[in-house]
Amino acid sequence: MAYVSSTRPLLAAALALAFGAASAAVPAAPDVARHQAQIDKIVIEISPQRIEAYVRKLVSFKTRHTMSETESDTVGIGAARRWIKSEMERCGAGSRLQVAFDSHVAPVSARISRPTEIVNVVATLPGAQAASKDRIYVVSGHYDSRNTDVMDAKGDAPGANDDASGTAAVMEMACVMSRYDFDATLVFMAVAAEEQGLIGATHWAEQAVQKKLNIAGMFTNDIIGSSRADDGRIDDKQVRLFAESIPATKEMSEPVRTLIATGGENDSLPRQLARHVKEVGERYVPDFKVSVVYRRDRYLRGGDHMPFLARGFAALRFSEPNEDFAHQHQNVRTEGAMQYGDLPEFNDYNYIAKVARVNAAALASLSLAPAAPQQVEMRTDKLENNSSLMWKPNTEPDLAGYRIVWRETTAPQWEGSMYVGNVTEATVKLSKDNYFFGVQAVDKDGNTSVATYPTPKR
Secondary structure (H helix, E strand, O other), X not given: OOEEOOOOHHHHHHHHHHHHHHHHHOOOOOOOOOOOHHHHHHHHHOOHHHHHHHHHHHHOOOEOOOOOOOOOOOOOHHHHHHHHHHHHHHHOOOOOOEEEEEEEEEOOEOOEOOOEEEXXXXXXXXXXXXXXXXXXXXXXXXXXXXXXOOOOOOOOEOOOOOOHHHHHHHHXXXXXXXXXXXXXXXXXXXXXXXXXXXXXXXXXXXXXXXXXXXXXXEEEEOOOOOOEXXXXXXXOOEEEEEEOOOOOOOOOOHHHHHHHHOOOHHHOHHHHHHHXXXXXXXXXXXXXXXXXXXXXXXXXXXXXXXXXXXXOOOEEEEEOOOOOHHHOOOOOEEEXXXXXXXXXXXXXXXXXXXXXXXXXXXXXXXXXXXXXXXXEEEEOOOOOOOEEEEEEOOOOOXXXXXXXXXXXXXXXXXXXXXXXXXXXXXXXXOOOOOEEEEEEEEEOOOOEOOOEOOEEEX
């Protein structure tokens, strides 16, 4: 059987012994490490100049506070959302990109002083493969802004980094990727009222549940604009990717209970998605690290991925490596030599483009690949040092087969893999006591799905 081992020589030797005799029985594995030409083109086309233009246009609306002006064409959140929609319609003209408002009225709450219309701008690129088009990947940034007083709907709140940076990245991805075909569906969202309590994202995520949408993955990009720390250090070589393990809920669901029972706290749906994003992002964006942080978000803080997590979807947050709080949630002012405020001159547009490229590469890879295998189980009917896995077959017409991936229990990333062909059961001569396993679906072009963690077969 074709396999890629970890660098550990003993593991490689064990695999060679276990599978060498059977190699003729399995077709050659697709090249899962090669660059896909379509993804390379998308990554190259992401433009820091266009991203900067989007950010500066968003800043020009003075404030995008959720309860700010909606009638003006030049000031306030109403003008901002109409411009975002028209710009995505313009750049998606002639493509299959469908742009619409998603609107509801939020009642009075802790950060909403009067009933307020909350409007998300949603651009949908339908999948082109019948077997995959109902599988959806969502990417968002929030276009609302705030200054020091979260209830101040009139004062200037430029929000260049928080979160015009994420909104501009999402707009750029939508415009570039609308020119390409993908098997699964992509949704690009500029969401509102993040600063007032994640209201826009919560509404859309709840609607996804009510409509029984198959949200296979969600990214939010929030505060991805600056490569400069508050002490002046420049770090433009990495982005933080926050990935939740066990959700902090009062009651434990059966899937979570199974994760804990098998030691799989690091194999939650978000962590599996993060592994995939890191592998693909670092492949297509050279000299740039995706630093997976084993937390839902920054310490006791949150973002628009959290409503998706709360509803059981795999969701992640991208954020710059070092936040500068003088340029976040601050009234624009000068104190001595210090300039406060979230102004566009403090952004690094080449850095934002790198983060957008990681997003785009991951989204493209996920939406070109087959779905993650379902009903993956580990056999437990006898005591043995082998590990036998079984799964339900995929239905995609371009499916090539499956591969089993593994890592030692202390390792964060997959360390080895074995292509097993188009089968629904396979055995690895490695002990389930000592390794974690996953199963990925692979198409004929070498696109791989997120790995699925096995549950015990009783």
